[in-house]
Amino acid sequence: MNDSLLDENLRQIRDSVLKLCAGFGDAYWMEHDRTAEFPETFYRAIADAGWLGIAMPEQYGGAGLGIVEAAVLMQAIAESGAAMSGASAVHMNIFGLQPVVVFGSDEQKQRMLPPLLQGREKACFAVTEPDAGLNTTQIKTMAKREGDRYVVSGSKIWTSTAQVADKVLLLARTRYCQRAIFPIFAQLKRHFIANISHSAYLISAAEYDLTFLAPPDRSACYALPPPLF
Ligand SMILES: Cc1cc2nc3c(=O)[nH]c(=O)nc-3n(C[C@H](O)[C@H](O)[C@H](O)COP(=O)(O)OP(=O)(O)OC[C@H]3O[C@@H](n4cnc5c(N)ncnc54)[C@H](O)[C@@H]3O)c2cc1C
Numbered sequence: 001m002n003d004s005l006l007d008e009n010l011r012q013i014r015d016s017v018l019k020l021c022a023g024f025g026d027a028y029w030m031e032h033d034r035t036a037e038f039p040e041t042f043y044r045a046i047a048d049a050g051w052l053g054i055a056m057p058e059q060y061g062g063a064g065l066g067i068v069e070a071a072v073l074m075q076a077i078a079e080s081g082a083a084m085s086g087a088s089a090v091h092m093n094i095f096g097l098q099p100v101v102v103f104g105s106d107e108q109k110q111r112m113l114p115p116l117l118q119g120r121e122k123a124c125f126a127v128t129e130p131d132a133g134l135n136t137t138q139i140k141t142m143a144k145r146e147g148d149r150y151v152v153s154g155s156k157i158w159t160s161t162a163q164v165a166d167k168v169l170l171l172a173r174t175r176y177c178q179r180a181i182f183p184i185f186a187q188l189k190r191h192f193i194a195n196i197s198h199s200a201y202l203i204s205a206a207e208y209d210l211t212f213l214a215p216p217d218r219s220a221c222y223a224l225p226p227p228l229f
Pocket of ligand 1: 127
């Protein structure tokens with residue numbers, strides 16, 4: 001990367017991240033690629049240095065910076081030799097929580113964001129389904145009201161880091177209306193996860209600890225987050 005294009009702040013971000021990443025050389029990434037293990041030590045180092053909150057609001061423990069700073073961070077991680085393995089290990093916590101920031105109440109943000117930004121919890125982002133890739137309006141996962149709870153059923157594929165995540169931000173619909181799609185923040189319960197080795201999991205009548213970030217009974221439409229992968 002030609003860092004003469006960056007201003008002083010961006011260059012400082014890039015230099016700090018490259019310095020941190022230098023502690024994780026080719027042998028580290030080779031070993032994790034070979035064993036398919038989550039790079040926990042790398043993730044911890046990034047969290048402890050405060051980078052997970054780079055684009056999150058300051059009142060929830062973030063740095064309050066923007067998408068450009070976050071992009072420079074991700075670029076430096078990838079460039080260091082960590083490539084997709086390193087970038088995918090942290091990108092959900094950096095970019096994927098925007099629906100919480102945009103749609104969440106103060107109470108939800110206070111509850112959900114700090115543990116993720118501090119790296120005490122990991123989250124994954126579940127949009128893609130076997131029959132719905134880029135066209136997210138075709139997703140079929142349903143969140144159906146049953147008494148005082150919602151039951152989610154459907155299947156998601158390609159959910160990066162689902163294997164190690166504590167929380168999932170998933171998109172589901174509450175009725176068969178093309179535009180009624182809602183972001184939901186849920187506890188990921190491991191025993192509901194199947195086919196995980198294929199980067200896919202089935203959510204079959206799973207009872208989740210659900211928190212709708214947007215009220216599911218409103219007829220308003222919500223803009224879907226932009227593709228993040
Ligand atoms: C490494 C990796 C990690 C991923 N992580 C996640 C994750 O964490 N969470 C998650 O939800 N998903 C994840 N995905 C899934 C990813 O977001 C999807 O692969 C992506 O949305 C594309 O979907 P698809 O593969 O079904 O392709 P499709 O949507 O079927 O598209 C196939 C091809 O057709 C083209 N195409 C599609 N529609 C049109 C159109 N209308 N006009 C012209 N061309 C079109 C596309 O450009 C593409 O080339 C991941 C994928 C990869 C490879």
